[in-house]
Amino acid sequence: MKRLSDIGLVGLGVxxxxxxxxxxxxxxxxxxxxxINDVTDRFMAGRGVGKNFYGAxxxxxxxxxxEAPRKVFLMVTAGKAVDEVISRLTPMLSDxxxxxxGGNSHFPDTTRRAAALKEKGLLYIGCGVSxxxxxxxxxxxxxPGGCVEAWPSVKPIFQAISAKATDHISGTEVPCCDWVGxxxxxxxxxxxxxxxxYGDIQxxxxxxxxxxxxxxxxxxxxxxxxxxxNKGDLxxxxxxxxxxxxxxxxxxxxxxxDTILDAAGQKGTGKWTAIAALDEGTPLTLIVExxxxxSLSALKExxxxxxxxxxxxxxxxVSGIERQTFINALHDALLxxxxxxxxxGFALMQSASIHxxxxxxxxxxxxxxxxxxxxxxxxxxxxxxxxxxDPQLKNLMLAPWFRDKLxxxxxxxxxxxxxxxxxxxxxxxxxxxxxxxDGYRCANLPANMLQAQRDYFGAHTYERADRPRGEFYHTxxxxxxxxxx
Numbered sequence: 001m002k003r004l005s006d007i008g009l010v011g012l013g014v015x016x017x018x019x020x021x022x023x024x025x026x027x028x029x030x031x032x033x034x035x036i037n038d039v040t041d042r043f044m045a046g047r048g049v050g051k052n053f054y055g056a057x058x059x060x061x062x063x064x065x066x067e068a069p070r071k072v073f074l075m076v077t078a079g080k081a082v083d084e085v086i087s088r089l090t091p092m093l094s095d096x097x098x099x100x101x102g103g104n105s106h107f108p109d110t111t112r113r114a115a116a117l118k119e120k121g122l123l124y125i126g127c128g129v130s131x132x133x134x135x136x137x138x139x140x141x142x143x144p145g146g147c148v149e150a151w152p153s154v155k156p157i158f159q160a161i162s163a164k165a166t167d168h169i170s171g172t173e174v175p176c177c178d179w180v181g182x183x184x185x186x187x188x189x190x191x192x193x194x195x196x197x198y199g200d201i202q203x204x205x206x207x208x209x210x211x212x213x214x215x216x217x218x219x220x221x222x223x224x225x226x227x228x229x230n231k232g233d234l235x236x237x238x239x240x241x242x243x244x245x246x247x248x249x250x251x252x253x254x255x256x257x258d259t260i261l262d263a264a265g266q267k268g269t270g271k272w273t274a275i276a277a278l279d280e281g282t283p284l285t286l287i288v289e290x291x292x293x294x295s296l297s298a299l300k301e302x303x304x305x306x307x308x309x310x311x312x313x314x315x316x317x318v319s320g321i322e323r324q325t326f327i328n329a330l331h332d333a334l335l336x337x338x339x340x341x342x343x344x345g346f347a348l349m350q351s352a353s354i355h356x357x358x359x360x361x362x363x364x365x366x367x368x369x370x371x372x373x374x375x376x377x378x379x380x381x382x383x384x385x386x387x388x389x390d391p392q393l394k395n396l397m398l399a400p401w402f403r404d405k406l407x408x409x410x411x412x413x414x415x416x417x418x419x420x421x422x423x424x425x426x427x428x429x430x431x432x433x434x435x436x437x438d439g440y441r442c443a444n445l446p447a448n449m450l451q452a453q454r455d456y457f458g459a460h461t462y463e464r465a466d467r468p469r470g471e472f473y474h475t476x477x478x479x480x481x482x483x484x485x
Contacts, residue, residue: 003029003067004029004065004066004067005028005029005030005031005054005065005066005067006023006028006029006030006066006067006071006157007023007028007030007031007066007071007072007073007154007157008030008031008032008033008056008062008063008065008066008070008071008072008073009023009030009031009032009033009072009073009074009075010033010034010062010072010073010074010075010076010085011034011074011075011076012032012033012034012039012040012043012075013075014133014136015075015102015129015132015133015136016032016034016075016076017043017047018133018134018136018137019073019075019102019129019136019137019140019161020032020043020048020053021047021048021051021137022136022137022138022139022140022161023157023161024048024051024052024053026157026160026161027160028052028157028160029052029053029054030052030053030054031053031054031055031056031062031065031066032044032048032053032054032055032056033055033056033057033058033059033061033062037057040055040056040057041055043055059088059089059092060092063089063092063093068094068096068097069094069096069097069098069123069153070093070094070097070098071097071098071100071153071154071157072089072093072097072098072099072100073100073102074086074099074100074101074102074103075102075103076103077103078103078104078105078106078109079105079106079109082101082103082105082109082113083113086099086113086117090117090120090122093122094121095121095122096121096122096123097122097123098122098123098124098125098147098150098153098154099117099122099123099124099125100124100125100126100127100144100154101113101124101125101126101127101187102127102129103129104128104187104190104191104194104267104268104269105126105187106187106191106272107126107183107184107185107187107188107191107272108184109184109187110124110126110145110146110183110184110186110187111183111184113126114126114146114147114182114183114184115183117147118147123146123147123149123150124146124147124150125144125145125146125147125150125151125154125186126144126145126146126184126186126187127142127143127144127145127146127158127186127187128141128142128143128144128186128187128189128190128191128193129141129142129143129190130142130143130190130193130369130372130373130374130375131163131372131373131374132374135163135372135373138163138372139161139162139163139164139176139371139372140161140162140163140176140372140373141162141163141176141177141193141368141369141370141371141372141373141376142158142161142162142176142177142368143177143180143186143187143189143190143193143365143368144158144177144178144179144180144186145179145180145181145182145183145184145185145186145187145188145189146182146183146184146185146186147182148179148182151179155179158175158177159175159177159178160175162175162176162177162372163175163176163177163370163371163372163373164176164371165367165370165371166370167367174367176367176368176369176370176371176372176373177368178364178367178368180360180365180368181353181358181359181360182358183356183358184356185356185358185360188276188349188352188356188358189349189360189365189368190269191269191272191273191276192273192345192346192348192349193345193369193373193374193375194269194270194273195269195270195273195274195284195287195345195348196287196341196342196344196345196375197238197374197375198266198270198273198287198290198291198294199286199287199290199337199338199341199344199345199429200236200238200338200341200375201238201290202289202290202293202294202428202429203286203290203334203337203338203341203429203430203433204238204239204242204334205293206420206425206426206427206428206429206430207330207333207334208222208242209425209426210330210416210419210420210425210427211225211327211330213423213425214321214326214419214420214423214425215321215323215326215327219246219247219255219257219258220246220247222246223243223246223247225327226239226242226243226246227243229331229334230243233335233378233379233405234331234334234335234338234378235377235378236375236376236377236378237373237374237375237376237377238374238375245257261300262297262300263297263298263300264293264294264297264298265294265298266291266294266295270287270290270291270294271291273287273291273348274287274288274291276348276352277344277348280348280351280352280355281351282344282347282348282351283344283347283436283439284344284345284347284348285344285432285433285435285436286337286340286341286344286429286432286433286436287341287344287345288432289428289429289431289432290428290429292428293426293428293429312424313422313423313424321419326415326416326419328412329411329412329413329415329416330412330416331412332408332409332410332411332412332413332416333409333412333413333415333416333417333430335405335409336405336406336409336410336413336433336434336437337413337429337430337433337434338377339379339396339397339402339405339406340397340433340434340436340437341433342377342383342396343395343396343397343402344436346362346383346396347395347396349362349365350362350394361387362383362387363383363384363385363386363387363388364384366380366381366383366384366387367380367384379401382399382401382402383396385399385401386399386400386401386402395440397437397440406437413430413434414434416430417430417431417434448462448465451463452475452477455474455475455477456475456477456478459474461473461474462474
């Protein structure tokens with residue numbers, strides 16, 4: 001190499017290798033290191049040959065190859081591995097040097113690491129990266145947060161390698177990368193992104209099962225429907241890949257989808273989102289149901305045994321269902337539930353913004369997801385407009401565009417869920433979405449009975465409907481009999 005590298009990257013797994021190639025393709029000199037030197041050597045002799053890479057064989061070698069302020073991008077497994085790499089790097093770095101964690105780290109860990117490194121004069125960034133292998137190579141969505149002092153040094157690199165999307169107002173191409181906030185804000189937003197992803201995926205899966213098991217549609221027919229849906233309000237990355245999955249055949253002419261076992265995996269970010277929602281007291285009902293749906297799917301052997309024992313509807317008589325009408329209803333149910341998924345995700349970010357005192361810009365966050373990421377959706381521009389029009393918007397469902405779409409979708413939404421329940425088809429995400437919508441618009445919930453019960457057995461007190469908020473009362477529900485006078 002003719003000069004010191006602009007940035008170093010640790011971890012040459014699928015994502016790390018793709019990000020390194022992306023950086024180099026944008027004109028940056030990149031030093032790469034993997035704890036297994038053979039991996040580094042294979043990369044340098046393979047995809048990295050003849051390019052502006054430096055293959056380091058130790059942390060000392062890596063650090064020495066970087067221009068100041070040194071920037072080291074970590075693409076290693078979240079958790080203990082991140083702390084181990086940081087502990088190795090820290091003694092070799094100088095004041096103002098920057099460590100970036102691009103993995104799916106839990107946001108409290110990022111907050112802890114940023115504070116600890118700041119005491120040592122080092123700057124830390126927790127950067128959510130979305131888009132998978134292809135996104136990492138061609139342009140991911142990036143959500144950086146942490147020590148804002150580091151942003152000017154990494155901004156040219158991050159925004160160069162990120163995906164680009166057309167600004168809905170100016171029509172210009174803008175990077176899907178901007179500063180999110182301090183501490184663990186970047187990884188928190190990525191966590192919420194993944195929670196919304198869980199919800200979106202589960203909704204599509206429920207739609208697929210209803211098409212397959214209620215309407216009896218072939219893979220080819222379903223492919224055509226998803227292809228059509230991808231041209232309208234449902235235009236999104238996940239609808240796009242569902243279309244492609246339904247059409248894929250193997251070398252023997254079998255649909256690949258039909259050969260895949262129905263037992264889902266997960267890596268933890270959905271669980272973190274659910275836990276964060278419980279901590280914040282924010283109802284993330286759809287996303288939580290999506291997490292549990294994966295857990296239930298993993299009980300494959302138990303489900304197969306239960307199918308032989310437990311009764312369901314005696315038949316699935318769908319003779320009264322007009323096919324196209326039900327397909328249209330499915331479209332509406334999917335759109336409405338998808339809106340709820342985003343509404344819940346943004347509500348969680350709003351709560352966290354207050355709790356952690358993060359100045360999150362919700363419209364800008366929506367723009368980070370316009371390109372290169374798993375939850376790319378055509379209506380993200382509408383989310384931007386909603387928060388631009390009303391920065392104090394309490395819930396995305398209240399914004400005019402989303403309110404109107406929910407109203408238009410209601411009839412089909414309810415028809416789909418009723419049909420599924422009658423047929424014994426599980427639709428936990430569709431149902432949770434509708435129940436959240438109905439609960440949110442209900443001016444009088446039965447929580448007065450709940451509060452009365454809590455006061456009865458535990459003297460927890462309650463507020464009164466005819467008194468100002470913040471005043472608490474207790475009732476002696478049982479008259480205690482004393483000795484006769």
